[in-house]
Amino acid sequence: MVRRHSQMMALLMGLLLAQLVSAGSPRINYLLHCSGCHLPGAEGNPPNVPTLHHELGRMMNVHEMREYLVRVPGSAQSALSDADLAAVVNWLLIEFNADTLPPEFELLSTDEVSAARKAILANPLEYRITHWRNYGE
Ligand code: HEC
Numbered sequence: 001m002v003r004r005h006s007q008m009m010a011l012l013m014g015l016l017l018a019q020l021v022s023a024g025s026p027r028i029n030y031l032l033h034c035s036g037c038h039l040p041g042a043e044g045n046p047p048n049v050p051t052l053h054h055e056l057g058r059m060m061n062v063h064e065m066r067e068y069l070v071r072v073p074g075s076a077q078s079a080l081s082d083a084d085l086a087a088v089v090n091w092l093l094i095e096f097n098a099d100t101l102p103p104e105f106e107l108l109s110t111d112e113v114s115a116a117r118k119a120i121l122a123n124p125l126e127y128r129i130t131h132w133r134n135y136g137e
Pocket residue numbers: 030033034035036037038048049050051052055056068069070072073074075078080088089124125128
């Protein structure tokens with residue numbers, strides 16, 4: 001009986017782990033696919049890797065900058081599915097940019113991400129300066 005119980009527990013733990021890793025909560029997907037550069041707390045390592053705090057929310061006032069979030073190479077070329085990438089970016093916006101998001105902000109949809117990420121930015125900085133501003137401005 002004790003043995004059956006521990007086998008059951010092991011099975012449950014396994015299922016739980018598998019779900020955490022594959023069904024991918026946005027936080028776990030962020031840790032797996034983005035945190036290597038942007039760090040686990042998303043504070044980045046400026047000037048080499050930008051922070052993902054506060055400014056992304058302000059960017060959402062500009063249409064072109066919605067797409068920018070998934071056209072930068074780190075996003076666009078990640079192994080995440082379109083739906084999972086949308087979830088990660090929406091999570092970043094809510095988790096670290098809630099204070100700067102416009103009130104009428106709408107979450108990025110999977111279709112929007114799917115179309116946008118195909119147009120990977122060859123020069124993300126130039127696009128950022130044209131449609132938004134340089135870092136630290
Ligand atoms: C290999 C390192 C690396 C990885 C992995 C990475 N990024 Fe980045 N990210 C960068 C760098 C460097 C920039 C600056 C623009 C550029 O040169 O691509 C950047 C820029 C960004 C920006 C724009 C920030 C701004 O202020 O302009 C966003 C949003 C972003 N990344 C999101 C992500 C997400 C989401 C993931 C995971 C799916 C990710 N990145 C994975 C290195 C990375």
